[in-house]
Amino acid sequence: xxxxxxxxxxxxxxxxxxxxxxxxxxxxxxxxxxxxxxxxxxxxxxxxxxxxxxxxxxxxxxxxxxxxxxxxxxxxxxxxxxxxxxxxxxxxxxxxxxxxxxxxxxxxxxxxxxxxxxxxxxxxxxxxxxxxxxxxxxxxxxxxxxxxxxxxxxxxxxxxxxxxxxxxxxxxxxxxxxxxxxxxxxxxxxxxxxxxxxxxxxxxxxxxxxxxxxxxxxxxxxxxxxxxxxxxxxxxxxxxxxxxxxxxxxxxxxxxxxxxxxxxxxxxxxxxxxxxxxxxxxxxxxxxxxxxxxxxxxxxxxxxxxxxxxxxxxxxxxxxxxxxxxxxxxxxxxxxxxxxxxxxxxxxxxxxxxxxxxxxxxxxxxxxxxxxxxxxxxxxxxxxxxxxxxxxxxxxxxxxxxxxxxxxxxxxxxxxxxxxxxxxxxxxxxxxxxxxxxxxxxxxxxxxxxxxxxxxxxxxxxxxxxxxxxxxxxxxxxxxxxxxxxxxxxxxxxxxxxxxxxxxxxxxxxxxxxxxxxxxxxxxxxxxxxxxxxxxxxxxxxxxxxxxxxxxxxxxxxxxxxxxxxxxxxxxxxxxxxxxxxxxxxxxxxxxxxxxxxx
Numbered sequence: 001x002x003x004x005x006x007x008x009x010x011x012x013x014x015x016x017x018x019x020x021x022x023x024x025x026x027x028x029x030x031x032x033x034x035x036x037x038x039x040x041x042x043x044x045x046x047x048x049x050x051x052x053x054x055x056x057x058x059x060x061x062x063x064x065x066x067x068x069x070x071x072x073x074x075x076x077x078x079x080x081x082x083x084x085x086x087x088x089x090x091x092x093x094x095x096x097x098x099x100x101x102x103x104x105x106x107x108x109x110x111x112x113x114x115x116x117x118x119x120x121x122x123x124x125x126x127x128x129x130x131x132x133x134x135x136x137x138x139x140x141x142x143x144x145x146x147x148x149x150x151x152x153x154x155x156x157x158x159x160x161x162x163x164x165x166x167x168x169x170x171x172x173x174x175x176x177x178x179x180x181x182x183x184x185x186x187x188x189x190x191x192x193x194x195x196x197x198x199x200x201x202x203x204x205x206x207x208x209x210x211x212x213x214x215x216x217x218x219x220x221x222x223x224x225x226x227x228x229x230x231x232x233x234x235x236x237x238x239x240x241x242x243x244x245x246x247x248x249x250x251x252x253x254x255x256x257x258x259x260x261x262x263x264x265x266x267x268x269x270x271x272x273x274x275x276x277x278x279x280x281x282x283x284x285x286x287x288x289x290x291x292x293x294x295x296x297x298x299x300x301x302x303x304x305x306x307x308x309x310x311x312x313x314x315x316x317x318x319x320x321x322x323x324x325x326x327x328x329x330x331x332x333x334x335x336x337x338x339x340x341x342x343x344x345x346x347x348x349x350x351x352x353x354x355x356x357x358x359x360x361x362x363x364x365x366x367x368x369x370x371x372x373x374x375x376x377x378x379x380x381x382x383x384x385x386x387x388x389x390x391x392x393x394x395x396x397x398x399x400x401x402x403x404x405x406x407x408x409x410x411x412x413x414x415x416x417x418x419x420x421x422x423x424x425x426x427x428x429x430x431x432x433x434x435x436x437x438x439x440x441x442x443x444x445x446x447x448x449x450x451x452x453x454x455x456x457x458x459x460x461x462x463x464x465x466x467x468x469x470x471x472x473x474x475x476x477x478x479x480x481x482x483x484x485x486x487x488x489x490x491x492x493x494x495x496x497x498x499x500x501x502x503x504x505x506x507x508x509x510x511x512x513x514x515x516x517x518x519x520x521x522x523x524x525x526x527x528x529x530x531x532x533x534x535x536x537x538x539x540x541x542x543x544x545x546x547x548x549x550x551x552x553x554x555x556x557x558x559x560x561x562x563x564x565x566x567x568x569x570x571x572x573x574x575x576x577x578x579x580x581x582x583x584x585x586x587x588x589x590x591x592x593x594x595x596x597x598x599x
Contacts, residue, residue: 033092065096066211069113073102073120073132073168075598076383077438078157078194082119086202093206102132103440103590111145115209116152116181118172124556126164130596131440134586136168139175148180153205154187157194160322160377163348165189184208191324192317192380242285242381242434245269245397250427253400258494261403262458263422264387266396267433273395276386278465279441279597282397283381285432286417287314287424292357299360300367308369316376319355319416323347325375326359332374333365353408382417383436385552385597387461391472397433400461400497441550441597447473450481450547452539454562456488456517456528459553460497462597466550471510483510484542488517488528528558529565536569548593555598566594 032040068090072083080101087097095115102120110116123129128136138144154176156169166189173187185208188201249266267273267282276282293312297303312318326347330338341347341363356376360367367375388398403422404415425431443466444451453463463485474480485502489495495518505511515535519525532539543549551562563585570581588594 033094065091065094066115067113068095068097068115068117068209069110070097070099070117070119071102071105072099072118073129073136075121075123075129075131077436079119079121079129082155082157082198082202083117085199086117086119086206089202090206093210095206095210102129102135105135107135107138107145111147111150113147113150115184116147116150116176117155117205117209118152118169118176119155120157120169120172122156122158122162122164122166122168125162126167128168130555130559130598131589132168134589140171144175144179146180147176150176150181151184151209152176152181153183153185153209155198155201155205156187156189157198158189158191160191160324161320162322165191165322165324191377193378242283242432243269243271243274245431245433247425247427247429247431248396250425252422253497255494258491260490260495261405261422262495262497263401263403263418264398264498265401265421265425266388266393266398267431268396273390273397274435276390276397276435277437278386278389278443278469279438279462281383281385281436281438281597282399283383283434283436284399284417284421285314285381285434286379286420288312288316288318288379288416289414289419292318292355295357296360296372299357299364300372302367302369302372305369308372311369312372315379316372317379318357318376319413320377321351321354321356321359323351325356326351328375329359329363332371333363333367335363335365338363353413355411355413358409358411379416381434383599385458385461385465387464389465389468389472392468398464400458400464402458438597440592441552441595443469444481444548446481448479448481450483450542450545452484452486452542452547452549453552454486454528454532454550455552456486456558457553458497459551459558460487462552463550464498464501467505467510471505471508474510481547482512482542484513484515484539484547485511486515486517486528486531488519488526488531490518490520492516492518492521527561529561532562532565532569537573539566540569540573543588543593546593548595549588550595550597552597553599555596559596559598563594 070083070086070090072079074080074083083099087099090097120132121129127133154169154173156166156173158164158166158169169187169189173183177183185201185205188197190197190201245267246269247265248268249264251264253262253264254260274282290313293309294303296312296318297305297309302308323342326338327342329335330342341350384399384401386397387400388396401418401421404418406413441462447470451466453466455461455463467483467485470480470483487497487502489497496516502511502514506514515528515531517526517528517531519527549566551559553559567578567581567585570576570584571578574581574584576584585594
């Protein structure tokens with residue numbers, strides 16, 4: 001068993017103290033804040049000036065920590081991780097932070113918040129994350145409470161490739177102000193490369209929310225609710241550094257006659273797989289299409305720049321096109337035509353289905369490597385649901401990745417990460433990856449609880465992990481709950497992902513039931529939501545018996561259609577009104593018995 005790493009010693013071995021004394025002083029000074037160290041330095045200086053005797057003054061009572069509420073609306077986990085970072089830094093600065101998921105937010109508590117930081121992601125076309133829908137709707141509704149006396153700051157995350165960039169953060173910022181709260185710091189609207197600007201914003205927002213005399217106050221704030229050495233969930237952050245994995249298996253799960261291509265890859269790790277759980281995702285750091293890189297270099301007259309070629313291949317996003325991209329292009333190049341295009345108001349309509357190469361061809365210009373650095377943003381990793389359980393596959397991670405290929409405006413387009421894996425990765429290749437935990441998509445703590453899984457296409461991935469985990473958990477005398485899978489794709493013959501594994505799981509009892517929907521195998525298309533409707537009575541009986549329902553896959557259509565089908569199932573099976581059925585499903589969501597992992 002490895003021993004926990006220790007913080008480096010502050011006092012040198014030459015300090016005039018014994019080993020035990022140095023260790024005690026390091027234990028006190030190591031975690032101390034700058035304010036605490038400054039107070040101690042002043043105290044010791046005053047003590048020396050008084051001949052070694054402390055001044056006879058009444059002891060100042062410890063000051064209670066300043067309460068701070070941090071709320072987050074997160075889909076992929078980024079906002080939640082940032083909320084944890086806020087809490088960690090806030091505690092060091094004398095705050096008493098409380099982190100609240102929008103899914104658990106009680107609006108009645110906000111007027112008493114005093115100090116408030118909201119971190120919110122925008123999902124799809126200007127929508128709140130799925131878990132935040134209820135509280136967000138209440139906050140925007142007429143019954144929202146007044147927030148007079150509350151000071152707030154909002155950090156918004158988004159993606160400039162979408163028209164409604166950071167829409168939810170912007171709406172929250174305006175709503176807090178409309179309800180009477182006072183803005184303590186200006187909102188920041190951040191793109192996918194948010195790490196550094198978010199860290200700077202957090203530091204500034206905490207300074208703005210701190211009491212006016214905090215910096216000059218020599219009385220150390222104390223969080224009386226925490227005991228020394230108490231662990232905090234916000235402090236326990238997984239490593240953000242990527243690791244290198246080797247591809248040990250690369251298989252196309254679709255038949256050769258399918259018009260789809262879904263790649264199963266198994267990754268091995270030299271130092272053991274990351275400590276993942278079923279429901280987590282793995283971020284993959286891809287490379288761009290080399291042919292597209294050459295086209296961009298040719299269009300900009302930079303084909304001879306080998307360093308730029310490497311950067312465009314692995315470091316810069318060369319597919320995303322947004323209004324912000326075109327504005328940066330116009331400014332960097334001084335192109336009057338591009339600037340007129342921006343001012344003409346047609347940019348949003350034009351960029352639909354286009355990439356950077358289209359912009360370069362529309363407005364030819366002799367660019368520099370620096371220009372491309374300004375115009376493009378860093379190439380972000382892509383997250384994929386993990387399709388395996390460590391209890392069954394050991395130190396491996398399995399993924400199921402659908403290759404994205406399509407054509408728009410007369411040009412063939414491809415997904416960056418998916419075709420990197422499908423076309424240019426084979427057994428023995430190395431990939432940089434990073435674990436992305438998702439504690440909001442977890443199997444029930446009690447393995448005897450029934451589960452219902454809805455995962456069309458590659459949405460099947462986490463449920464392969466779920467079934468593997470439960471199969472590995474089975475033991476004599478230990479009850480494991482029933483499991484019901486809804487799977488859908490285009491054709492039974494060509495697109496039944498992991499078909500043999502599901503059949504074996506059914507025979508073994510690791511999977512209780514499977515209902516499939518292959519949309520193209522009959523004249524009328526059939527989807528997983530249709531199967532839910534057809535089995536409404538049994539589905540409701542499972543849920544009434546305590547089952548947990550999980551949905552993974554497309555957020556724009558499938559997840560919404562599935563939820564609507566579940567609501568209708570309660571209407572028909574229990575004779576409820578639409579409002580009563582909706583309230584029932586919302587209750588499942590609040591109690592974490594209806595969980596989604598959508599994209």
